[in-house]
Amino acid sequence: MSAATHDQPAAFQWPVRVYWEDTDAGGIVFYANYLKFFERSRTEWLRSLGIEQQRLKNETGGMFVVTESTIRYLRPVRLDDELIVTASLIETGRASLIIKQQALSKTERIKGRTGALLCEATVRIGWVNASTFQPERIPAPLLNQLTA
Amino acid sequence: MSAATHDQPAAFQWPVRVYWEDTDAGGIVFYANYLKFFERSRTEWLRSLGIEQQRLKNETGGMFVVTESTIRYLRPVRLDDELIVTASLIETGRASLIIKQQALSKTERIKGRTGALLCEATVRIGWVNASTFQPERIPAPLLNQLTA
Amino acid sequence: MSAATHDQPAAFQWPVRVYWEDTDAGGIVFYANYLKFFERSRTEWLRSLGIEQQRLKNETGGMFVVTESTIRYLRPVRLDDELIVTASLIETGRASLIIKQQALSKTERIKGRTGALLCEATVRIGWVNASTFQPERIPAPLLNQLTA
Amino acid sequence: MSAATHDQPAAFQWPVRVYWEDTDAGGIVFYANYLKFFERSRTEWLRSLGIEQQRLKNETGGMFVVTESTIRYLRPVRLDDELIVTASLIETGRASLIIKQQALSKTERIKGRTGALLCEATVRIGWVNASTFQPERIPAPLLNQLTA
Numbered sequence: 022m023s024a025a026t027h028d029q030p031a032a033f034q035w036p037v038r039v040y041w042e043d044t045d046a047g048g049i050v051f052y053a054n055y056l057k058f059f060e061r062s063r064t065e066w067l068r069s070l071g072i073e074q075q076r077l078k079n080e081t082g083g084m085f086v087v088t089e090s091t092i093r094y095l096r097p098v099r100l101d102d103e104l105i106v107t108a109s110l111i112e113t114g115r116a117s118l119i120i121k122q123q124a125l126s127k128t129e130r131i132k133g134r135t136g137a138l139l140c141e142a143t144v145r146i147g148w149v150n151a152s153t154f155q156p157e158r159i160p161a162p163l164l165n166q167l168t169a
Numbered sequence: 170m171s172a173a174t175h176d177q178p179a180a181f182q183w184p185v186r187v188y189w190e191d192t193d194a195g196g197i198v199f200y201a202n203y204l205k206f207f208e209r210s211r212t213e214w215l216r217s218l219g220i221e222q223q224r225l226k227n228e229t230g231g232m233f234v235v236t237e238s239t240i241r242y243l244r245p246v247r248l249d250d251e252l253i254v255t256a257s258l259i260e261t262g263r264a265s266l267i268i269k270q271q272a273l274s275k276t277e278r279i280k281g282r283t284g285a286l287l288c289e290a291t292v293r294i295g296w297v298n299a300s301t302f303q304p305e306r307i308p309a310p311l312l313n314q315l316t317a
Numbered sequence: 318m319s320a321a322t323h324d325q326p327a328a329f330q331w332p333v334r335v336y337w338e339d340t341d342a343g344g345i346v347f348y349a350n351y352l353k354f355f356e357r358s359r360t361e362w363l364r365s366l367g368i369e370q371q372r373l374k375n376e377t378g379g380m381f382v383v384t385e386s387t388i389r390y391l392r393p394v395r396l397d398d399e400l401i402v403t404a405s406l407i408e409t410g411r412a413s414l415i416i417k418q419q420a421l422s423k424t425e426r427i428k429g430r431t432g433a434l435l436c437e438a439t440v441r442i443g444w445v446n447a448s449t450f451q452p453e454r455i456p457a458p459l460l461n462q463l464t465a
Numbered sequence: 466m467s468a469a470t471h472d473q474p475a476a477f478q479w480p481v482r483v484y485w486e487d488t489d490a491g492g493i494v495f496y497a498n499y500l501k502f503f504e505r506s507r508t509e510w511l512r513s514l515g516i517e518q519q520r521l522k523n524e525t526g527g528m529f530v531v532t533e534s535t536i537r538y539l540r541p542v543r544l545d546d547e548l549i550v551t552a553s554l555i556e557t558g559r560a561s562l563i564i565k566q567q568a569l570s571k572t573e574r575i576k577g578r579t580g581a582l583l584c585e586a587t588v589r590i591g592w593v594n595a596s597t598f599q600p601e602r603i604p605a606p607l608l609n610q611l612t613a
Binding site for chain 4: 190
């Protein structure tokens, strides 16, 4: 990826509440479900830029898919906890993006303060043809919206 | 639904194991997840009749959707438990089916015996156009496969 | 259930956005996932009455579980759609509650207007000992909070 | 982690079928759901060694949690596809394990042959006190079972 690196982007923030559906019999959020939280934050970040994915797919025949993710789980999260889930675009290429994401505590209970880092991920997103799933260049107008 | 009622159908049976993903912080299977188990059993019942839903959609442009379900939760189910999940076609109409489903214990731990009823559901399935989601008549060859 | 019936309760309302995680390959919300939406709305309704379920479990050793639900699926819901999910207490007994829930469209796209009914459910909730899962009487202070 | 590295472990294999619940509106398996598949395979690998996690938690007061995972998504997977999901212990430390996992095609449709690599992950698992979630040494008998 011949990439542009963005210095210290201001992170997009999205609140997430933990419901029964998110937890498992260990009493904490099931490890796969953080990927749902991160996806919601990315979707809302795109929406904040005027990008609706369903409409985008209808109009361009393309869609974003995740091609790689690295996740570190730092502290357990429990039912009723409130999180802030961030999304920051840290690299843009011709066919893919790299997004840094964090889940931070909004609930004082966790470590006796708010803002503690609970989970973080680096996610690579590729642009593909929505029928064939072949990688394609991100359409220029979309790339402009993303990096404006 | 001008329906044919089937007497005492032999129930299709499908084994399901309970994993972390199925449980919640109460220590038991989350109530929505039984609908996943029931769906798996219906899908495997259809497959046992030679019906693959993805291929069916490609070939006919139609698909089954659930239009109604009633579920009774009788006993809690825990991590590592094994279930038998049944599917019995009890009514067929022109545009819909009614399927009776049960989740039974395969694990001796539950009530000290196997076969205890854990959860049961009655599910109405309609046939719809896969693009418009408008109800349509179930294609005759499909109906024949279902009731053969 | 020797029950008190409540006339026309003002429904509690909770907004829900449809994300990728909620949809399936049919292009619409997977039928089990409405039960997640309904659970979120019930949890937020309880919270609006000052009831936090994790704390309640720690303090009383009891918890609510769903014992029965009936769901009608009326219209398909798609990615990016916005819903209003209601919760209304319609009956209270000594050991259980009956809650009526609706998912209404907040998105004009559906039927060209907002407010269209998409899915509805009647859910019976029982109070159980959180270790043994045996039904028990709902603690009086809790019952007072629910019906105040 | 003062770790033992295992050369070319024989991978444990577990079959997984793709159901509606696993897919999203893109027509393919939702990216978080591979973590469910990988968890199932790890659980069955443990079971094949005589380790039941629920019983283990009851007996030792400890449990495994995922502390890190890296996932590469190589090819899209669709409804009805069949996968083989592997689990190989590649490193054991005093308080954690590293497990390599792959999802391979069992369906000829994918790339016209079976065995194509669809998704792979490296997962670090830590042993924690099940109440406090503090890291602890893996009990010696458990470690013996894992590396026997």
